[in-house]
Amino acid sequence: DELQEAIRRLADKDYVLETRIMFEAVVRRSGKLLTSFSGLNDIGIAKGTFGRMATIDVYVDSVFVDTYRGDGVLVSTPTGSTAYSLSCGGPIVAPHLEILLVTPICPHTLSARPFVIDSRQQIRLMVHAAHKEIGLTVDGQVGFNLEPEDEVLIRRASQSTTLVKWRDREFFSVLRKKLRNPKDDAASQEV
Structure with a gap:
């Protein structure tokens, strides 16, 4: 039924x-390019061992922002802002905005806060750790093992993604329905 409805809506x-x-x-080790990735949602650098801490220096363009100590750091697009970043306390970002979002993952200090930058800026993450169980994940799918002192440079890609969106599915209406607790609906119907 859903497939037929989608075909009808496309035809109409x-x-x-x-x-x-x-x-x-891009990932660089000792100044040499190791690999590169592109994605739609987010890129995360996170520790792999329970009880160990990741230490990551964050730069925007060439300016030092902070050192995040905790489980890791996420860099998200507006599309990715409603995924892992939201679970980590990051803000919800309207999908048409052209920004990048940096969100610490379970930081070990209250001063580590998410922040938003213009998508024309570049983020540089420097990995520091006494252990080698630090990994990079792209859109929750692709994994890559990082080593201490690896550098990850992240920026807006030259390509973009085009999505088909039904006219009656406005971003904040859909989001409100997804985030709503089903128990709230039942309680409001009982009154």
């Missing part, structure tokens, strides 16, 4: 095309 042109920004990242 009951949709809009929505462009979303993407990110690209």
